[in-house]
Amino acid sequence: MEKLTIATRGSALAMWQSEFIQSEIEKKHGIKVELLSMKTKGDIILDTPLAKIGGKGLFTKELEESMLRGESDIAVHSLKDVPMQFPNGLKLAVISEREDVRDAMISEKFAKFSELPQGARVGTTSLRRRMQLLALRPDLTIVSLRGNINTRLRKLKEGEFDAIILAVAGIKRIGLDKEVKFIAPFETDLMIPAMGQGALGIEAVDKGEILEKIDFLNNQKAVIETTIEREFVKVLEGGCQVPIGINAKFDGENAVVNAIVGLPDGSEFIKESRVVKKADYKTAGAKLADEFIKKGAKELLKRAEDMANALQGENIH
Numbered sequence: 001m002e003k004l005t006i007a008t009r010g011s012a013l014a015m016w017q018s019e020f021i022q023s024e025i026e027k028k029h030g031i032k033v034e035l036l037s038m039k040t041k042g043d044i045i046l047d048t049p050l051a052k053i054g055g056k057g058l059f060t061k062e063l064e065e066s067m068l069r070g071e072s073d074i075a076v077h078s079l080k081d082v083p084m085q086f087p088n089g090l091k092l093a094v095i096s097e098r099e100d101v102r103d104a105m106i107s108e109k110f111a112k113f114s115e116l117p118q119g120a121r122v123g124t125t126s127l128r129r130r131m132q133l134l135a136l137r138p139d140l141t142i143v144s145l146r147g148n149i150n151t152r153l154r155k156l157k158e159g160e161f162d163a164i165i166l167a168v169a170g171i172k173r174i175g176l177d178k179e180v181k182f183i184a185p186f187e188t189d190l191m192i193p194a195m196g197q198g199a200l201g202i203e204a205v206d207k208g209e210i211l212e213k214i215d216f217l218n219n220q221k222a223v224i225e226t227t228i229e230r231e232f233v234k235v236l237e238g239g240c241q242v243p244i245g246i247n248a249k250f251d252g253e254n255a256v257v258n259a260i261v262g263l264p265d266g267s268e269f270i271k272e273s274r275v276v277k278k279a280d281y282k283t284a285g286a287k288l289a290d291e292f293i294k295k296g297a298k299e300l301l302k303r304a305e306d307m308a309n310a311l312q313g314e315n316i317h
Contacts, residue, residue, distance in 0.1 A: 231285030
C-alpha cells in the first residue's frame with residue numbers, strides 16, 4: 001500500500017487532528033498520506049439544534065460515505081462524536097492516547113467559575129454541560145453556542161457571553177490557550193466529561209492492509225477507559241439529545257469511574273462513582289448502566305429528551 005487517504009472535516013480542530021495522524025503514519029511507514037477535506041451536515045446547519053437534525057452522526061456521515069465510495073481509507077474523529085453503530089464495511093479501528101479529558105470555562109473577564117456574576121451568560125452546545133452547570137449554579141443563563149471553535153471564540157470576545165465551555169483537549173490542540181485571558185478547567189468529578197473525551201477515534205475501511213497501517217496508533221489505556229464509557233452510553237441508549245456524562249480513569253489495576261445522567265435544567269440527576277478492576281473493563285460500563293437503569297435512568301432520560309425538545313425553541317441542544 002503506497003498511499004492512504006484521510007477523510008476530514010474542514011474545521012481547524014478537525015484539520016489539526018487529521019494532520020497529526022497524517023504525520024504519524026508517514027513517519028511510521030514512509031508512505032504518502034493525503035487529506036480529503038469536506039463539510040458535513042453538522043458543519044453546514046448551524047441554526048438548528050443537533051438533536052433535531054440527527055445528533056452526532058451529522059459530523060461523521062459524509063466522511064463515512066466517502067470511505068464507502070472508495071474515495072478515502074480512514075476518517076479521524078473526536079471520539080466523543082463517534083456513534084455506537086457503524087455501516088457495514090467500516091469499523092472503529094483506533095483509539096488514540098488521550099489528551100486532557102476535562103472541560104474548561106473560557107472567559108475574557110472572569111478567572112474562575114465561582115467569579116461568574118449572578119445570571120451570567122454561559123455558552124455551550126452540550127446538554128451534558130448545561131445540566132451540570134445548572135446543578136452547580138441554577139442562576140446561570142445558558143445560551144446555545146453552535147459553530148467551530150474559532151466562531152465560538154469570536155462570539156466570546158465580542159461580548160455575547162460572559163464565558164463559554166470547551167473541552168481542554170481542543171483548546172490545547174489548536175493553541176487557543178494563547179488567545180484567551182482565562183481558562184479554568186473543571187475537575188472530572190465536578191463536571192463529568194463526555195464519553196471518549198480527549199481521545200481521537202479513527203474509523204476505517206475494514207480491510208487488512210488499511211488496518212495494519214494504523215494499528216500502531218492504538219493506546220491500550222485509552223481503549224480500556226473508553227470501552228467502559230462507550231458501553232455505559234450504549235446500554236442507556238443515550239446520544240447527543242440527552243445529558244450523559246461518563247469518565248473512566250485508570251491508575252494501575254483499577255479505574256475510577258464517574259457517571260451522571262439527568263435533566264437539562266439540572267433539577268434532577270443520578271450521579272455515581274465506582275472503582276472497577278482493569279480485568280473487568282469490557283463489562284464494567286454495561287454493569288454500571290444497569291445500576292443506573294434500576295435507579296430510574298431510562299425514565300429520567302425520556303424526560304430529559306422531552307425537555308430538550310421543548311428547549312429547541314430557544315435553539316438549545
